[in-house]
Amino acid sequence: MLLNIKEPIEESFQIIGGNFTQAGEASTRLKHALFELGVDEKIIRRITIATFEAEMNVIIYAAAGRLHYYITPDSITVKVDDMGPGIENIELAMQEGYSTAPDWVRELGWGAGMGLPNMKKNADIFKIDSVVGEGTTVEMVINFP
Amino acid sequence: MKLKDIVNELSLEVESFKDGLQSNVTGAYVSDLLSDVMANSKEGNIWITLQTHINIVAVASLKVIKGIIIVSNRPVPEETLKKAEEEKITIMTTPLPAFEIAGKIYRMLEDSKQ
Numbered sequence: 001m002l003l004n005i006k007e008p009i010e011e012s013f014q015i016i017g018g019n020f021t022q023a024g025e026a027s028t029r030l031k032h033a034l035f036e037l038g039v040d041e042k043i044i045r046r047i048t049i050a051t052f053e054a055e056m057n058v059i060i061y062a063a064a065g066r067l068h069y070y071i072t073p074d075s076i077t078v079k080v081d082d083m084g085p086g087i088e089n090i091e092l093a094m095q096e097g098y099s100t101a102p103d104w105v106r107e108l109g110w111g112a113g114m115g116l117p118n119m120k121k122n123a124d125i126f127k128i129d130s131v132v133g134e135g136t137t138v139e140m141v142i143n144f145p
Numbered sequence: 146m147k148l149k150d151i152v153n154e155l156s157l158e159v160e161s162f163k164d165g166l167q168s169n170v171t172g173a174y175v176s177d178l179l180s181d182v183m184a185n186s187k188e189g190n191i192w193i194t195l196q197t198h199i200n201i202v203a204v205a206s207l208k209v210i211k212g213i214i215i216v217s218n219r220p221v222p223e224e225t226l227k228k229a230e231e232e233k234i235t236i237m238t239t240p241l242p243a244f245e246i247a248g249k250i251y252r253m254l255e256d257s258k259q
Binding site for chain 1: 177178179180181183184194196198199200201203204206207208209224
């Protein structure tokens with residue numbers, strides 16, 4: 001289903017590291033925008049899960065980050081880049097259950113090593129790039145069927 | 146089954162969004178890992194957990210989970226309840242641990258199918 005939009009729709013959000021109270025704000029805004037565009041609910045759910053996980057990673061690990069979404073008639077691209085510690089071994093980080101989260105984060109029910117795998121599972125295209133000491137960039141594309 | 150049937154039968158305390166008691170419950174999901182709930186819970190589920198911090202509301206809202214049952218009498222922070230009220234999520238509490246409350250709800254849902 002092609003979306004009936006004349007121009008691409010995009011928006012950016014600042015995410016502050018450690019601000020758990022803000023978690024989910026960008027995903028919720030995006031969810032409402034997609035509902036208004038009439039996107040299929042199953043697709044909305046995939047997009048919001050992937051986006052929320054990406055938001056959480058910035059909040060848990062980075063000093064700050066930016067989330068940007070870009071909606072065209074046939075797909076959405078969500079790009080999240082952060083000023084975080086970077087990921088030393090991406091292959092390991094992509095393994096379900098692997099996490100470097102500290103105990104206090106795990107006590108909140110995060111840091112179970114499911115974030116990146118959840119993003120990959122829900123995205124049609126998933127790209128991750130990271131430089132240790134500089135930060136991480138995640139780009140996800142989800143097609144509207 | 147309506148959420149209010151479960152609340153009445155199991156004497157749950159309703160802590161936020163009482164209007165949500167009219168919503169339909171199709172099943173439940175028990176987990177304290179938020180990513181697990183995001184990955185595996187289903188719309189119409191109620192969520193049974195010991196987590197009480199504010200992020201449970203965002204997870205429930207994104208997954209269209211109408212009700213959260215907090216187990217073992219854990220106190221729910223005011224900011225969580227306030228957010229739940231805004232997002233129209235019904236938070237309930239019980240003195241029972243997760244295993245017991247889940248068992249009782251499972252039986253109620255199974256009985257209602259017959």
